[in-house]
Amino acid sequence: MKALVCVKRVIDYNVRIRVKSDKSGVETDNVKMSMNPFDEIAVEEAVRLKEKNQIQEIVILSIGSDKSQETIRSGLAMGGDRGILVKTEKDQLEPLSVGKIIKAVSDKEKPDLIILGKQAIDDDCNQTGQIVATLLEFPQATFASELKKNDDNSLQVTREVDGGLETVKINIPCVVTTDLRLNEPRYASLPNIMKAKQKKIDVLEIGSFDIDIKERLQVLEVNEPPERKPGIKVDDVDSLVEKLKNEAKVL
């Protein structure tokens, strides 16, 4: 089995987000960037399947500027075999365009499993996996919290849905998007980081794909969220309960 893992370079989850003063977006200059945490879980899952000999090759795909090579390298350091960067100078591509590019790469690479995070923590869209599955006509299992390979060329995937867990059986080839509970990603060891530097990353220009990446959604402005009113400190449990009951009226 061959896995295609799609990873996105995003602002690190620990960075305080600052909205630009001209409202055009959020500040990304001199800000720490990392792999989208949900995509890290996807890489980890692919590596675990490889360690169980259920996957033979892991290809790490990212779409972005040259800097996204760093993100691919961290996936290679975790255990990916080779990388593909689809290069674009555009800051943000919309999920529909991303889905079309992943489909095109997949048509060439022919993976059995496409695995990626359920959403990116920058635009919070939660669409790409579903779009890829639809365009390729592969079955999908989104929000995966458990994944098992069956003997009959299918996967049994447990999905985190509102109010419980749903289990589906999907035939290979398929698309899986990952949720938090699926696994805890490993830290790459120093030797593996060094080894990753030797692994191959193919760079493809986005223009070489015959795909229209023009925006359908225009971002008119990006604003700070409404400020929370400053709160108060209460002296004891009694006054806390009193405030919650009579002032906030939430008890």
Added chain:
Amino acid sequence: MKVLVIIEHDNETVKQSSFSTISAAKEISDSVEAIVLGQSLDSVINELKKSDHLKKIYKIDHELFKNPLAENLSKAIQKFAEGSDYTHILSPSSTFGKNMSPKLSALMDVQQISDITKIISDDTFERPIYAGNAIAKVKSNDPIKIITVRPTCFEPCALNSSVNVESITVNLDKNNSISFVSYDKSKSDRPELTSAKIVISGGRGMQNGENFRLLEGIADKLGAAMGASRAAVDAGFVPNDWQVGQTGKIVAPDLYIAVGISGAIQHIAGIKDSKFIACINKDEEAPIFNFSDYGLVGDLFELLPKLEEKL
């Protein structure tokens, strides 16, 4: 303009998220219709037809839709919508809508607008990005707008009407590449984290998993859901699915109680839409106090038993 709302249900009752989505649809147009796909839909239809604002309900009652497999739902809805003049197709941004709606958008070659929190006009919407740390105002240039709606941002519609229902069929082949195996409803008697009116969470200050019992008694009395900070999850105190924050669950209850949580950025991102936030922390300099409506400084091991007693 004409809006189609896709109804979420469990073949028995209509999910509250659907009624909120109907309210959002009404803000876009007076012409709102709904479609329900499922099996043995009588009780669902009886409840749904009371919805205010709906002009018509279409129902597709077929065994293919017994379980909400997105492959089947999206294809059927696309076939239904193709021959009509809908300008907007709305779903709740629950796991149901998030799973299905992007597939519909891909089938119709439309860029979906995810998780809207406000409607500015029929083509312009607000949606949170970076876990609510910024709000984007976006305008869609697609001829049809496919949208998921954050249910907690729209009051559920009232139920005083009697809407016409039309039964329809679509031709759809069974998709053999996916099959439903099982659904395990959470065994907990507590409400779901993401829809609970009250949430109480513990952080690293709880010191170990055992001490989360101190929160349980309070959660029982309040009918609250229980959560935790990433620090508490990483330390192994409680399972992963308790995690509230940017990479965990985003919550927006009426009351959020943070106990022994310092208030890291990624935690705040997941709770900032709560109506009221209360916190208990022994470090009065902890950032959580800056985000709390009511803060109580002190030792949680002393204060929690007192709080449970007072409730």
